Amino acid sequence: MISAGKQRKLKSTALPLAVFFFFYLFSTVSLFAQSPPEEERDKSSLSLFVQPGISFLNFSDRSQFQNAIDTIYADFKAQAITEDESLYVAKQDFQKVNFCFPVSLGFQWQWTQDHFVSVGAGFIYDHESVVLTDRRDKIHNYEYTLQGFPLFLEYRLTIPKNLITISGESLFSIAFRWYWMLPGTEIYSSWGHIQGETPVWGNGFGLSLGYLVTTWKSIHIYSDLGFTSITVDSDDSFSKVVPNGSTKKASWDLGGIQLQFRFSFGVTKMNSSPLDARPTEDTAVTHPK
Known part of the structure; x- marks a missing residue:
């Protein structure tokens, strides 16, 4: 059995490790993006994509769950009769x-060169759990889970290379998303659950800076670093999911800082434009005088 001190130490290192992992991924992508032989503009008209990522949620109500654990721990301590029993109590x-x-999954449509519209649906799942022991060394598990099913509409614009570039090509982009939360968006815990509302006008937005990392045939890999704000409201209160929780109508945020990788698979290709047809040094034909 892991001692309470070691458990607290492991938990205290979770944040710096997560932050390191986040920036390690981003720096790795940035280095990989400097490989010029693979760089090419996305010329797909219609694409399907899968988009995994890592997100640091802006969930400020975690303190209510921690307060409940602190209260239970204090009760266990108060119930201990002897010093030996008190030593068993840990949290x-x-x-x-x-x-x-x-x-998330979805499809992307490049309706004109460098202008993309995407529709996608995703899954957000954050499960948190802790262990407490009472005066008889009995283990008690407590947990809560944030769950969300976002539907989003995205507009992506390729940034001209005269504004920002690494390789001389227009590979950077900026994306704006609007989110709607679908049924099943909720918080459930050891004490109960509350259901999130799904308003037709949506729940929030996202803004990110993207980079076309690499291209291979009809496969394009993007990386996006950005921020989302997704507010979920409920008719229920936090008192239904945590002891001594707020009795006001619950509202929480499933947004935050987010790093995403989009693997896009081109289905159809755009028609060649006059710019694409211009001769290059390799293809130009020299006519004798």
Whole structure:
């Protein structure tokens, strides 16, 4: 059995490790993106994509769950009669940051060169759990889960190379998304669950800076670093999912800082434009005088 001290130490290192992992991924992508032989503009008209990522959720109500654990721990301590029983009482704290690995699927349409419209659906799942022991060394598990099913509409614009470039090509892009949360978006815990509302006008937005990392035939890999704000409201209160929780109508945020990788598979290709047909040094034909 892991001691309470070691458990707290492991939890305290979770945040810096997660942040390191985040920036390690981003720096790796940036280095990989400097490989010029693979760089090419996305010329697909219609594409299907899968998009995994890592997200640091802006869930500020985690303190309500931690307060419940602190209260239970204090009760266990108060119930201990002898010093030996008191030594058995231990607790594990919830992580101080909520991070998860969302994934989404969808299709992307390049309706004109460098202008993309995408529709996608995703899954957000963040499960947090802790262990407490009472005066008789009995283990008690407590947990809560944030779950979301976002539907999003995205507009992506390729940034001209005269504004920003690494290789001389227009590979950077900026994307704006609008989110609608679907049924099944909820919080459930050891004490109950609350259901999120699904308003027709949507729940929030996202903004990110993207980069076309590499291209192989009709496969294009993008990386996106950005921020999302997805507000979920509920008719229920947090008191239904955590002891002594707020009795006001619950509202929480499933957005935050997010790094995504989009694997795009081209289905159809755009018609060649006059710019594409211009001769290059390799293809130009020299006529004798």
